[in-house]
Amino acid sequence: MTTNGAAFQAVEVSRHYTMGDAVVRAVDKLSLEIARGEYVALLGASGSGKSTLLNLLAGLDRPTSGAIFANGQDISAMSGEELARHRNQTVGMVFQAFQLLPKMTLEENVELPLRLGETPRAERPARVRKALDRVLLSARRAHHPSQLSGGEQQRAAIARALVNRPSILLADEPTGNLDSKTGEEIMQLIEGLHRPGGTSGAAGATEGMTVVLVTHEQGLAERFADRIVTISDGRIAHEVRR
Amino acid sequence: MKAGDLLELASRNLREAALRNTLTTLGIAVGVASLVAMLSLGVGLQAFASRRLERTGLFDSIYVRPRQSAARPGGGGGFGRPPADADANAASVSPDIRPLDEAARKEIEALPGVIEVYSEVHFTAEASLGDRGQLTTVAGLPTSSDSNDAFDDMEGHFFSSPDAAEVILRSEFAQSLADAANIQPAAMIGKTLTLRFPQRQTREADAPGVTPGKPAAATTRTPSASGAGSAASMMSDLGMGFSIVPTEKQFTIVGIVVTGDPGVGPGGLGGSGAYIPLKVAETLAPVQGSDLREVMDEASASGSEGGVRYASLTLRTDGPGAVASAEAAIKSMGFSTFSLLDVTRNLRLLFAILDMLLGIFGSLALAVASLGIVNTLVMAILERRREIGVLKALGASNRDVRRLFFLEAGVMGLLGGVFGVGMGWAIGRLIHIGTTIYLKRQGVPSEDIWSVPWWLALGAIAFAIVVSLAAGIVPASRAARLDPVEALRYE
Numbered sequence: 118m119t120t121n122g123a124a125f126q127a128v129e130v131s132r133h134y135t136m137g138d139a140v141v142r143a144v145d146k147l148s149l150e151i152a153r154g155e156y157v158a159l160l161g162a163s164g165s166g167k168s169t170l171l172n173l174l175a176g177l178d179r180p181t182s183g184a185i186f187a188n189g190q191d192i193s194a195m196s197g198e199e200l201a202r203h204r205n206q207t208v209g210m211v212f213q214a215f216q217l218l219p220k221m222t223l224e225e226n227v228e229l230p231l232r233l234g235e236t237p238r239a240e241r242p243a244r245v246r247k248a249l250d251r252v253l254l255s256a257r258r259a260h261h262p263s264q265l266s267g268g269e270q271q272r273a274a275i276a277r278a279l280v281n282r283p284s285i286l287l288a289d290e291p292t293g294n295l296d297s298k299t300g301e302e303i304m305q306l307i308e309g310l311h312r313p314g315g316t317s318g319a320a321g322a323t324e325g326m327t328v329v330l331v332t333h334e335q336g337l338a339e340r341f342a343d344r345i346v347t348i349s350d351g352r353i354a355h356e357v358r359r
Numbered sequence: 360m361k362a363g364d365l366l367e368l369a370s371r372n373l374r375e376a377a378l379r380n381t382l383t384t385l386g387i388a389v390g391v392a393s394l395v396a397m398l399s400l401g402v403g404l405q406a407f408a409s410r411r412l413e414r415t416g417l418f419d420s421i422y423v424r425p426r427q428s429a430a431r432p433g434g435g436g437g438f439g440r441p442p443a444d445a446d447a448n449a450a451s452v453s454p455d456i457r458p459l460d461e462a463a464r465k466e467i468e469a470l471p472g473v474i475e476v477y478s479e480v481h482f483t484a485e486a487s488l489g490d491r492g493q494l495t496t497v498a499g500l501p502t503s504s505d506s507n508d509a510f511d512d513m514e515g516h517f518f519s520s521p522d523a524a525e526v527i528l529r530s531e532f533a534q535s536l537a538d539a540a541n542i543q544p545a546a547m548i549g550k551t552l553t554l555r556f557p558q559r560q561t562r563e564a565d566a567p568g569v570t571p572g573k574p575a576a577a578t579t580r581t582p583s584a585s586g587a588g589s590a591a592s593m594m595s596d597l598g599m600g601f602s603i604v605p606t607e608k609q610f611t612i613v614g615i616v617v618t619g620d621p622g623v624g625p626g627g628l629g630g631s632g633a634y635i636p637l638k639v640a641e642t643l644a645p646v647q648g649s650d651l652r653e654v655m656d657e658a659s660a661s662g663s664e665g666g667v668r669y670a671s672l673t674l675r676t677d678g679p680g681a682v683a684s685a686e687a688a689i690k691s692m693g694f695s696t697f698s699l700l701d702v703t704r705n706l707r708l709l710f711a712i713l714d715m716l717l718g719i720f721g722s723l724a725l726a727v728a729s730l731g732i733v734n735t736l737v738m739a740i741l742e743r744r745r746e747i748g749v750l751k752a753l754g755a756s757n758r759d760v761r762r763l764f765f766l767e768a769g770v771m772g773l774l775g776g777v778f779g780v781g782m783g784w785a786i787g788r789l790i791h792i793g794t795t796i797y798l799k800r801q802g803v804p805s806e807d808i809w810s811v812p813w814w815l816a817l818g819a820i821a822f823a824i825v826v827s828l829a830a831g832i833v834p835a836s837r838a839a840r841l842d843p844v845e846a847l848r849y850e
Contacts (some may be wrong), residue, residue: 172844177752177843198758212752233754238363
């Protein structure tokens with residue numbers, strides 16, 4: 118099986134949980150290929166297994182069986198250290214609840230992946246500034262998350278996801294905690310990362326990122342994604358390429 | 360993650376829960392302070408005891424005697440008895456055993472670390488301030504006895520020179536003399552004390568004829584007119600190579616020793632009433648216990664052949680550290696030796712046990728404090744569950760998370776250790792001040808029984824860090840094993 122050109126390739130991937138005597142098949146023998154530069158929306162109802170699949174792609178979780186390749190590397194066979202490097206360098210994650218550390222300023226939050234990636238100190242300020250510029254939050258860099266609106270927090274989280282220049286952006290319900298207007302802004306921002314020179318207004322993008330968006334809002338998926346993969350009971354129910 | 364970044368994150372995390380972490384650190388500090396306080400007391404007491412014992416002069420001294428003939432009944436077997444008895448055995452030397460003579464004395468004196476070698480002079484005399492005399496024992500003191508702590512609080516002063524005709528009285532004997540003279544003891548200083556004693560004089564006419572290994576010819580010497588005190592007609596035919604002449608000499612009283620016996624020889628001089636410079640005592644040639652034994656012993660006749668033979672010699676080294684090597688060298692010369700080094704070893708063992716016990720008691724508080732660290736870190740894991748999840752999502756490995764929690768425990772240990780040493784030192788100073796005030800009120804000079812040496816301070820800090828890290832092992836491992844997916848879900 119070739120993985121050339123694929124950002125992700127999931128092969129017969131399962132993720133089962135044991136709860137007492139019952140086995141929950143969150144992801145069940147799912148195979149999926151996502152090309153580099155592709156924008157894929159994982160659509161499904163709550164509990165369908167879409168977030169579990171995203172966590173497997175992110176390297177936050179390991180599959181019970183099957184294999185996942187990211188840029189040609191089998192992440193299911195990686196050591197803990199290698200998987201941590203994958204999370205730090207290959208993918209950037211955006212969460213529904215933003216997941217900014219409340220005691221840190223925006224600048225410090227955005228700097229975290231650089232610290233974890235052992236980026237030289239001298240390079241960090243410029244990288245942080247550039248990432249915040251990209252989400253139009255440079256003026257708020259000394260503020261704490263609690264001083265920001267939900268949309269601003271999510272933009273800060275996107276800046277944090279971008280600061281290590283990953284090739285893949287994984288977004289788990291990024292608009293779930295936002296009103297529709299702000300959600301639209303965030304989706305435009307992500308669209309700008311996927312299609313540099315698009316309508317997001319974000320500056321500095323040179324090549325399109327691979328985006329995997331988890332959402333339960335079909336409208337959003339249809340408006341922004343190149344492909345919509347509907348997940349149901351841990352399996353792909355159907356796919357629609359736009 | 361690099362060490363600098365880990366340290367920054369750890370410091371930030373500690374600052375964020377400032378109150379809880381301060382209290383935990385304070386708990387460690389109290390534990391360390393307790394440990395330092397206990398061990399400082401042990402170390403201080405040991406230093407105090409060593410200081411006092413060294414000042415007695417007993418622990419840098421070696422007592423040398425000729426080896427005893429195994430065949431001789433009653434000859435003794437080395438140093439099991441105090442020196443007064445040792446003198447009595449001096450003559451029991453076989454012809455094939457090396458005598459302790461002037462040549463041996465010079466050889467011993469030349470050994471490295473030996474600062475002086477002297478024989479013991481200890482005799483009975485009648486001391487009088489006026490008409491009435493009182494019997495007492497007089498001892499010769501080497502000049503090095505000046506450093507003996509027995510003379511620290513004396514009235515008057517030590518001998519002005521090694522050959523001064525001066526005497527220091529022991530307080531009890533001084534009181535007895537003062538009562539007889541109906542004056543205050545302190546008023547005796549500067550007055551003249553007359554010592555009347557039997558003097559040993561070699562019979563010049565007979566000496567050359569003495570045959571080695573045979574008893575000296577029995578002679579009687581006419582009383583000497585030089586014995587200024589009595590009629591000096593006590594000479595009798597005792598069958599010995601010397602005469603005994605009653606003699607008297609006048610000394611100026613320069614001091615009164617308030618405390619006990621100045622330590623000369625193993626066990627001291629056994630209650631001497633008066634002390635005169637050793638050099639002066641040697642020139643007086645008073646009759647001692649060993650002289651009488653010499654008379655009784657056939658082998659003693661060889662003593663008059665080659666000059667002076669010593670019953671025993673005492674040597675002082677420049678410190679207790681030089682005792683072992685000097686002792687070995689003297690033994691290889693063919694003499695028996697005795698020192699209190701073994702006693703010192705036992706003392707060190709005793710203090711090691713004491714330190715260990717104090718350390719265990721002190722460590723108990725630190726053990727309790729370590730539970731505080733465990734509690735704090737476990738609480739931190741619960742509170743920072745989401746943070747751990749975020750760190751992992753952003754690329755932190757299990758190792759990074761473990762190191763972060765470990766470092767936080769280590770920083771608390773370091774700070775607690777430093778504060779604890781400071782607190783322990785402060786407690787020590789307070790107790791020292793308290794004991795000084797108490798001792799002053801009791802009229803006793805203050806002594807420092809508290810010591811915080813640098814190795815104890817550094818050791819306590821290192822111990823606090825080790826204990827804290829050990830306490831952090833379980834929480835850090837739990838934090839590292841945390842499932843990031845679960846952690847990110849945590850509200």
